[in-house]
Each structure stands twice: as structure tokens, then as C-alpha cells.
Amino acid sequence: MKIIVLMKQVANKDAILRINRDATWIEEGDLSFEVNESDGYALEESLRLKEKHGGEVVVCTMGAQRAKSVIKDALARGADRAIHVVKDDLLNLTPYAGAKILAEAIRGEQPDLVMTGLQSDDNGFAQTGVILAELLGLPHATIVIEVDASGEQLRVKRELESGWYQWYTMPKPALLTIQSGISQIRYATLKGIMAAKKKEIKEVAPAATDPAAPSQRVTKVYFPQKTKQTQFLGDGNAKAGAAQLAEKLRSEARVF
Amino acid sequence: MPNGIIIFTEHRDGAFNKASFEAVAAGQQLGATLGQPVSAVVLSADANVAQGLADYKLDRVVSVENAKLSEYTPDGYADALESAVRALDPAYVLMPHTYLVRDFAPKLAARFGKDVISDCVRASVDGGAVTFSRRIFLGKIDADVVESMPVEVGEVRMKPEAPFQEVKAAVDLSKAEVIVAIGRGIKGQDNIQLAQQLADALGAELAASRPICDAGWLPIDRQIGSSGQTVAPKLYVALGISGAIQHLVGMKNARTIVAVNKDPEAPIFDIADYGIVGDLFEVVPTLVEEIKKLKG
Known part of the structure; x- marks a missing residue:
């Protein structure tokens, strides 16, 4: 079974974000980056399926050269080879345009399964996977938390809202978007890191995007307006803040 | 020339969810600002389901009907809504931000060479141009007439089983x-x-x-x-x-x-x-x- 895993590099979750001068995006200069969380689970699930059923896991990442760290890490964890769609600026790339580029980059691979995370932790469009499936003519399932690939057909468990679940059966090839937390992610071993150095990373240029105007464009980014007047307590002194909070919970909020 | 706003409303066995009413509210607000008619579409195998929106202040409620819409599948919903959108030719299609919509809306949009402005919650109009802000929420609302539209649904590749809950939550x-x-x-x-x-x-x-x-x-x-x-x-x-x-x-x-x-x-x-x-x-x-x- 050939599995392609789409992985994106995003700003570190714990990074303190600042908005750039033009208010068009965040200031990236001093940021650290990491793999998008749910994409990491998509890789883990792909590796587990390969271990069970044999085959190959191919990582595909779109982004600047710095995204190589995501690829190398995936290869060290056990992916067999990688496709890097080198594109410096993903800003203003709509989900449709991004999916089109990815579709052209992987079309020739004819995978049995395409896996990715359910959404990116930066733009959070939650669309690239589904649009890609449509462009490749594949059936898809989103928010998948269990994959059974042992039969002729694929059987997947999807998470619905409020604690409900549902199993779907569909033919292969298919595209799945994976929910975070569906398994324990393995660490790269030293052996894996050494082996990764010999693995192929194919660089490809992005296919020309449609000259038509994009269907959406970010005009401004800003911190959300507060919906509540927050009383900030302690002024940087955690202990003082805690003491004031206890008093306010009693006198204002009257919770005890 | 595309005109009007259509709102996709989500229901389970005829019961509409809260997010759908919020989408209806958002659609009515946008429609009033733009001076455009506002319709709701209901996908179902059962024409009666759309009656559930009859009391809401909408220009029309369109019941999009096909036997394959008795249960949700992304293939079925994308086919049905594609037909509806092509027939109604709206300027905007609004949807509640739910897990179900996340599952099929990008697929639908891709058929029009577009994507979705997802997680959106504020729309501001300036000289006829609408700016959508992503993340946040809108209030409630209301409809009128019901018309029905049978649609073709092609091959549905995925076969859903009955939804279920895992062990009953021990803590409420x-x-x-x-x-x-x-x-x-x-x-x-x-x-x-x-x-x-x-x-x-x-x-x-x-x-x-x-x-x-x-x-x-x-x-x-x-x-x-x-x-x-x-x-x-x-x-x-x-x-x-x-x-x-x-x-x-x-x-x-x-x-x-x-x-x-x-x-x-x-x-x-x-x-x-x-x-x-x-x-x-x-x-x-x-x-x-x-x-x-x-x-x-």
C-alpha cells in the first residue's frame, strides 16, 4: 500500500505571536516552527498501516526551505521518501490554490491512500485535504480517529460532535484527514535519524496557479476584540494575583 | 448574474441544530444589508423536513430531495448542493460551521473552483463589498414558503453505519x-x-x-x-x-x-x-x- 502523507510546517504552538507591520500576517522572523500537530498523527497512522500491511510512506510538504526540518523528522521516524514542493511564500495561498498545487505534485504517484491532519494550526481553513480529494477524484473522510485497511474496502471511524462517532466504508484509493490524539506518536531513533540521511527528498516546483483572482484574500490580521472586560490581577506578580482573585471570587463572583 | 443568499441548514432526522439557526440569522442580516433575497435549503429524502423552517422569515425554503439524502455522505451532499447552487445561482452560500459542513463544504466549493471562508463569524458590508471575519459567532433568527427541488445524486462511494456513542459518559x-x-x-x-x-x-x-x-x-x-x-x-x-x-x-x-x-x-x-x-x-x-x- 502506498500512502502519501501531507505535512505542513507551522509556527510553534507556544510561540508568542506578533502581528507584522503591515498587519497582513504574523512576524515570522524570530519564530520557531514545528510540524502541524494533526499532520504528525497522520504520519504516525501511515507508519502503523505500513507496518501492518507493507508498502511505502511518502511525505509531501509544501513550503520554504525551512520546511525541510519537517521532512527530515518524518523520514527519521520511518517515512521512506519525500516530495518537497518548494514555495517560499504560502501567504495568500487559498486552500483551493494550495490543493491544486499539491494535486499536481502527487498525481503521478498514484497512492492507495492520502493522509493529512484535519486542519492546520495556523490558517485553520480545514479544507486543503477535502479539496485535494475532489481534485484527484477520491472519496474522503474527515476527522478520522481509526483506520481499518485490512479489507478490500477501507473502514474508518469518524468523530462527530458531542461524543458521537460513526463508521464509514469506502473504496481505495481515498483521502483521510486525521484527528489529533488518535495514537501515541513515536520518537525518531538515532538509527532512524542516520537512515534518514540516505532517503530521497525530491524537490519540485509548484505548478502554475490559476491566473484567475483568488476567491478569498486576507486584508488584515488583528487580535480579536475582547468580548468581556477582563480584570487583570496581580500585575505580573502571580502570588498577589492569586490573593486578589480569591477575594474577588468571594466578594464579586460570590462563588463561596 | 448571481443574486441572493442561500443558507444550508443542517438537521438530524428533521431536527435542525442551533448552528443552523445562527447561520439563518447571519444570512438574514447580510441579506437585509445587501438588499438581497434570502433562502434556506434543506437536504433530505423527506419533503416534510423543510416544513420545520416554514415559520422563519425567509424569502423561500427549498427542499432539495433525493432518496440518497436520507443519511449524510459527502458525495451525496456535494452532488445535491451543487445542483441546488447551480439552479438558484446565489451570490453567497452560507453554512453553519459544524463538523458535517467541514466534511463536505470544501468539496462543494472546489466544484466551483473556489474554497470556503471557514470559521467565519462577522460580515461587514462597505459599498456592496462584503468583508468576512473568520472566528466568532452571530445571533439567532426566522422563514416563509417551501418549494421542492428533486436533484440527481451520482454514485455515493462511502457507506455510513449508524452513529453511536462510546460508553456513556461517567461524569456529566x-x-x-x-x-x-x-x-x-x-x-x-x-x-x-x-x-x-x-x-x-x-x-x-x-x-x-x-x-x-x-x-x-x-x-x-x-x-x-x-x-x-x-x-x-x-x-x-x-x-x-x-x-x-x-x-x-x-x-x-x-x-x-x-x-x-x-x-x-x-x-x-x-x-x-x-x-x-x-x-x-x-x-x-x-x-x-x-x-x-x-x-x-
Whole structure:
């Protein structure tokens, strides 16, 4: 079974974000980056399926050269080879345009399964996977938390809202978007890191995007307006803040 | 020339969900501002379902009908809505932001060479141009006539089984008056006892954001948010929770919200009544002590 895993590099979750001068995006200069969380689970699930059923896991990442760290890490964890769609600026790339580029980059691979995370932790469009499936003519399932690939057909468990679940059966090839937390992610071993150095990373240029105007464009980014007047307590002194909070919970909020 | 707004409304066995009414409200507001007609579309195998929207103030309610729409599949819904959108030729298609919509809407949009402005919640109109802001929420609303539109649905490749719930949730957090919730800022399972001490002092239930339950540090039935429980306690104390929208939807209606986080820009502070910017490992022990003192 050939599995392609789409992985994106995003700003570190714990990074303190600042908005750039033009208010068009965040200031990236001093940021650290990491793999998008749910994409990491998509890789883990792909590796587990390969271990069970044999085959190959191919990582595909779109982004600047710095995204190589995501690829190398995936290869060290056990992916067999990688496709890097080198594109410096993903800003203003709509989900449709991004999916089109990815579709052209992987079309020739004819995978049995395409896996990715359910959404990116930066733009959070939650669309690239589904649009890609449509462009490749594949059936898809989103928010998948269990994959059974042992039969002729694929059987997947999807998470619905409020604690409900549902199993779907569909033919292969298919595209799945994976929910975070569906398994324990393995660490790269030293052996894996050494082996990764010999693995192929194919660089490809992005296919020309449609000259038509994009269907959406970010005009401004800003911190959300507060919906509540927050009383900030302690002024940087955690202990003082805690003491004031206890008093306010009693006198204002009257919770005890 | 495309004109009008159509709103996709979601129902399960004829019962419309709250998010759909919020989408209807948003559509009516946008329609009023733009001076455009507003219609709702209902996908179903049963024409009667659309009657459920008859009392809402809409220009029309379109019942999009096909036997294959008796249960949700992305293939079936995308085919049916594609037909409806081509026939109605609207300027805007509005949808509630639900897991179901997330599953098929990008597929539908792709058939028009477009994508979705997802997680959107504010629309402002300036000279006929609409700017959508992503993230946030709108209010409620209302409809009129019902017309029906049989549609073709092609091959449906995925076959759904009946939805089910895993073991009944052992804890019903929706009944709790006070909740102490932890997020990634708690750093390790061993530190949970610290949050537990605060919960004990306040007579609270312990809860968590998704990453904590994913890691197995607390059982899944203590998860708050879109995939977990929705709560509205008197007091909600968020420790080390940044406040992703998926978490906020599960607790934003708490009467009093307290947030402790190291990051002053954490979105949890946007909805907090009281905030402490600081290390929860310094704040919580003092808070426990002070509460005990005040309680005498």
C-alpha cells in the first residue's frame, strides 16, 4: 500500500505571536516552527498501516526551505521518501490554490491512500485535504480517529460532535484527514535519524496557479476584540494575583 | 448574474441544530444589508423536513430531495448542493460551521473552483463589498414558503453505519456548578494533583481541554469543547488553557470565567472576567491557600 502523507510546517504552538507591520500576517522572523500537530498523527497512522500491511510512506510538504526540518523528522521516524514542493511564500495561498498545487505534485504517484491532519494550526481553513480529494477524484473522510485497511474496502471511524462517532466504508484509493490524539506518536531513533540521511527528498516546483483572482484574500490580521472586560490581577506578580482573585471570587463572583 | 443568499441548514432526522439557526440569522442580516433575497435549503429524502423552517422569515425554503439524502455522505451532499447552487445561482452560500459542513463544504466549493471562508463569524458590508471575519459567532433568527427541488445524486462511494456513542459518559460536567479545567500549560500528568487541590478547595469538578485527554492524563469524559462536553457553570477556572475556538465553544457561557496563563495574548483572556498573566504553578498554590483562609 502506498500512502502519501501531507505535512505542513507551522509556527510553534507556544510561540508568542506578533502581528507584522503591515498587519497582513504574523512576524515570522524570530519564530520557531514545528510540524502541524494533526499532520504528525497522520504520519504516525501511515507508519502503523505500513507496518501492518507493507508498502511505502511518502511525505509531501509544501513550503520554504525551512520546511525541510519537517521532512527530515518524518523520514527519521520511518517515512521512506519525500516530495518537497518548494514555495517560499504560502501567504495568500487559498486552500483551493494550495490543493491544486499539491494535486499536481502527487498525481503521478498514484497512492492507495492520502493522509493529512484535519486542519492546520495556523490558517485553520480545514479544507486543503477535502479539496485535494475532489481534485484527484477520491472519496474522503474527515476527522478520522481509526483506520481499518485490512479489507478490500477501507473502514474508518469518524468523530462527530458531542461524543458521537460513526463508521464509514469506502473504496481505495481515498483521502483521510486525521484527528489529533488518535495514537501515541513515536520518537525518531538515532538509527532512524542516520537512515534518514540516505532517503530521497525530491524537490519540485509548484505548478502554475490559476491566473484567475483568488476567491478569498486576507486584508488584515488583528487580535480579536475582547468580548468581556477582563480584570487583570496581580500585575505580573502571580502570588498577589492569586490573593486578589480569591477575594474577588468571594466578594464579586460570590462563588463561596 | 448571481443574486441572493442561500443558507444550508443542517438537521438530524428533521431536527435542525442551533448552528443552523445562527447561520439563518447571519444570512438574514447580510441579506437585509445587501438588499438581497434570502433562502434556506434543506437536504433530505423527506419533503416534510423543510416544513420545520416554514415559520422563519425567509424569502423561500427549498427542499432539495433525493432518496440518497436520507443519511449524510459527502458525495451525496456535494452532488445535491451543487445542483441546488447551480439552479438558484446565489451570490453567497452560507453554512453553519459544524463538523458535517467541514466534511463536505470544501468539496462543494472546489466544484466551483473556489474554497470556503471557514470559521467565519462577522460580515461587514462597505459599498456592496462584503468583508468576512473568520472566528466568532452571530445571533439567532426566522422563514416563509417551501418549494421542492428533486436533484440527481451520482454514485455515493462511502457507506455510513449508524452513529453511536462510546460508553456513556461517567461524569456529566453540564451539572457542575464550578469547574477547574486544565490545558497544555499543566505540562505533566503529575501536576494534575495541583489542579485537583484547587478543585477540592472550590468544590469543583476537574475538566480539561482536548490535548490533556488525548495524552490520556484525564479520561475523555472530562473533555470540554466541540468534541467533548458543553458546560455553563457558575465558575470556570481555566488553568494553562490557551483558548482554541474548539475549547471556547464548550465553555463560553460560564457565568464567571477565570483564566491563568503565561501568554498575555492567549485568546482565553478575551472571554475571561478575571485574568492572571503568570505561571500557574505559582498562582494555584497561593490561590488554594487563600480560598481556604477565606472559607475559614
